[in-house]
Amino acid sequence: MTSLTSGYVEKIRNMYWEHPTVTGEAIGVYQPSHEEYQQSEKQIHNRKAWAEMYLLSLSDVLVTSAWSTFGYVAQGLGGLKPWILYKPENRTTPDPPCRQAMSMEPCFHAPPLYDCKAKRGADTGAFVPHVRHCEDMTWGLKLVDCS
Numbered sequence: 001m002t003s004l005t006s007g008y009v010e011k012i013r014n015m016y017w018e019h020p021t022v023t024g025e026a027i028g029v030y031q032p033s034h035e036e037y038q039q040s041e042k043q044i045h046n047r048k049a050w051a052e053m054y055l056l057s058l059s060d061v062l063v064t065s066a067w068s069t070f071g072y073v074a075q076g077l078g079g080l081k082p083w084i085l086y087k088p089e090n091r092t093t094p095d096p097p098c099r100q101a102m103s104m105e106p107c108f109h110a111p112p113l114y115d116c117k118a119k120r121g122a123d124t125g126a127f128v129p130h131v132r133h134c135e136d137m138t139w140g141l142k143l144v145d146c147s
Helices: 007-018 043-057 069-078
Strands: 063-065 083-085 098-100 131-133 141-143
Touching: 043 069, 063 069
Parallel strands: 063 083
Antiparallel strands: 083 098, 131 141
16 A cells, blocks of 8 residues: 555554455455655655555555556556546545446546547547547547457
8 A cells, every 4th residue: 555644554554454354264454654744855765656556556456546656657667457436525425436437548638639620629538539638638549449
């Protein structure tokens, strides 16, 4: 699990400690680092972040937060179609709260919104069948397999 803070790991670890799985499987929850805040100017911080993204890419199943850079990198490196947890809006849980991504490709958050031929704004997610809007960011675009 990756997060700048350790609170999430502790809550999930405690949940499995207090409520074991139905099958009795042992669940381990690990967090390589918890830097408390982003420190992009420090090389050691960046190395830890890279290591955590790489470790996430080795997962059998990846669950990631919406808009997560770590999740996008891990899914691309690992060739994984992650489960995306949607962000609550107005303190309301989305319905459904999560969904599996349509591809392993990360979301391009700032795609062009202009049709050069028509010389006007356009929905660039509708130009070709292998590009669609992202699950977690409606204006973003991602590559998908059309077959």
